[in-house]
Amino acid sequence: MSRIKQTNNKNIKKKKKKSIGFKILMGFLAILIASIAIGGGYLYGLFFKLDNVKLDTKDLGISSTEEFSKYNNYKDIKNIALFGVDAEDGGAGRSDSMMIVTIDPVHNKLKVTSLMRDSYVNIDGHGMDKLNHAYAFGGPQLAIKTINENFGLNVEDFATVNFSSLPVIIDILGGLDLEINDEELQYINSYIDSLNGLEGTSAPNITYSGSQHLNGIQALAYSRIRYTAGGDYERTQRHRIVLTALFEKLSSTSTTSYPSILNSLLPHVQTNLTAGNILSLGTNVLGVGNGALVQDRFPRDGFGEGTTIDGIYYLSYDKDATIKQVRDYIFDDK
CATH class of the missing domain: 3.40.630.190 (LCP protein)
Known part of the structure; x- marks a missing residue:
């Protein structure tokens, strides 16, 4: 009985975390959009402060085009991985928060997909382990590859924020x-x-x-x-x-303060997106601004269960069913 209660508490905790993560994401999106409106060319210059990295696009674990082709206009739908890490002492850190932001002009929606960090997945070169360990093993390259291979996605872009950078923002506020x-x-x-x-x-x-x-x-x-x-x-x-x-x-912060916040925040953000990419994405977000803002979590309830292996808690799940659900949600709006 105590084990069942513990599993339920974990589920409750994750649902709360998803809700807070969703709010934080929307807060930063609001900062981005408002800053585009009031910052103009000055804002464009700020984005060059980002820690920009390149990914090997040939090694991201993306399925063949045929698997996505049944979804009409799937190429018009943009997926971006967001990682929140708590890297202490200069380490890579585990991605304790993982979300996929989907800009979907086909269905006029902005979608947020939360992925369970304890999901029991195959990590290339490391075997079966928790999803959030992929980032610690190989940074954003391996983390994106692991997401694509285990959830059937075509993510090519990411942004990572280290929890350690929060003091900068907190002090500004x-x-x-x-x-x-x-x-x-x-x-x-x-x-x-x-x-x-x-x-x-x-x-x-x-x-x-x-x-x-x-x-x-x-x-x-x-x-x-x-x-x-x-x-x-x-x-x-x-x-x-x-x-x-x-x-x-x-x-409760005035939008006129957003450029100052971004000026301090962006050096702590790692991404493969360029300044031009980000401003273009901001424009796309504004384009679906009158549409729905929706969220989901995978694995969904009923398709995964907590299990203990060698004394460690994992969330095992029905991979085939989850891949279909994720794709239907992101590309077909089901």
């Missing part, structure tokens, strides 16, 4: 108001001290529990606490708390 409980207070200052040493900052320690106004380093330290009784579950919950507070701050 003037900090966040968060609640620190007594147990968290026992651990947060060691994380603050560690981040100060790594970043060359001097964020002060927290001296009492309760409501706190935290700067960027303090908020990141809070999100990384992992030794409380709730373990990783509470750690991911703290991630959601920080992201929710950040979204609320972004929502």
